[in-house]
Amino acid sequence: MSVSWPESGYIAYPWDADTYRWSQAARVVGQAVAQDPKMIETWLQCEGTWFVGVDALPSDGTGAIAGCDLKGPFLEQIGQRTDLHPAQLSITYPGYPRPRAGESDAGFRYRRNRDAAHMDGVLAEGTPKRRFFRERHDWILGIPLTETTPNASPLVVWEGSHRILQAALQAALDPYPVSDWDDVDITDIYVSARKTVFETCQRRVLFSRPGEAVLLHPYLLHGVAPWSQTASASKHGRMIAYFRPVSSESSRCKIRQK
Template sequence: MGFNWNFFNRFGWAVLDPDKEMYEWIDQAKKISQQKLDKNYFNKKQLRCGGTWFVGANFLKNDSHGKLNGVSLKGKAVRSIVGRYGKLFSEWDQAQVSICYRGYPQPSKSETLASFNYRKNYFGAHLDGIIPIGQPKRRYAQQYHTFIFGIPLVNFNAFAAPLVVWEGSHQIMRDAISRRLLKSSVKLWKDLDITEIYQEARKEAFLKCEQKKIVVPLGGTYILHRQVLHGVMPWGKHGRSDEKGRMIAYFRPTLKEPQIWLNQNI
């Protein structure tokens, strides 16, 4: 059995139980990440929130099939994803490794007080691919992901900065953004300012949607709809994880055809 796509279509997320076919890849991803971090082999700009969050964008140098140091990305989740989305993307991107540490988030110079408060109170809720540009920030839909696939690399509990999704928010966000973008040719989407539309849709999602923490044991995985509003809950008093932090790998393959991004049937 793969992901429950009926559930996913309705709520914008789904999980799979631990799958032994995943363990080798997880071990490899964790080992490589740890080695790079121990050797300080990373861009310091990737360490944010006063050193409590390592963004880890494109951190893993996996190949276009997700293979890492000769270890294939395989298992029920991958087969299920390829079954649904395989024709829509041509390569697995280089995975992000997002790591939160005890105390996440802390204020930092690179973040305004308003952004920091939004991170604490609304968990930095966002849609991937909506890019803030300029000062003051305006927002544009510039990256068109097929889905978000999460692979925890360590065990952690529900208080250790878990991912949070607003269930069903993908429908609210997609409808709102579609009303603006679908009037224009797909080539122009990148330049259309959707700041207010995006903020209003987020507010609506906060009011109407349930928050759901996504925590799976090691070997388990999850998938998020590309338009589901999500964020990271602050590390709580009872947060527990591996001593090296709460570590999750994410794949976000780019759609071959950007117009699919707003297609409500896929």
């Protein structure tokens, strides 16, 4: 199923009873995951202020968790899936951001001042860091699990940035056969495109509460804002579940998406 994307590159869904039921089932499981010593050792970063939680929620291929099916108005756009990875459990706590282990001073400044803005699937590797488009996703679905104030490290996006990043990736990868795309260094063109986004696109805070959801275009630049000194949340922090299904082989060969 193809998503009909607005010019902004995202869709924010209002409160829905089915989405809320899923969020509360996932919240209970997520709280246990976040307290598991092995999970803490693996995923708690930024001096204890960010639980990265990749594939940490034990949801099944349909997105169901703890006997609760993944339902909500977003299904009208994305349809039912049976190939979803376990959801990411992203949790921020008071004080975010603090430096991540091994992060340079410049990297931390970017995290603090630019919300660690990134496009999913563009991975930094090596020393010095070089970027490669290793993963292609169909979309990104975020569902908040806990109640917080709006300034507790909300999701932020740059409206329309997916168009700029699409064009940049197409320019970088078109000269090469698809089989070589994973190994093409896109660092310079990606950084340049990101700079253009910061100069021309509106930064938008997408605060949402349990029962609501947000669907992002896979090429949309997005990040996490710092935790404000006046923000408040429960001891479980700002907790969001994210699904980002890997594109099929045919879709992965395409840069342009509607």
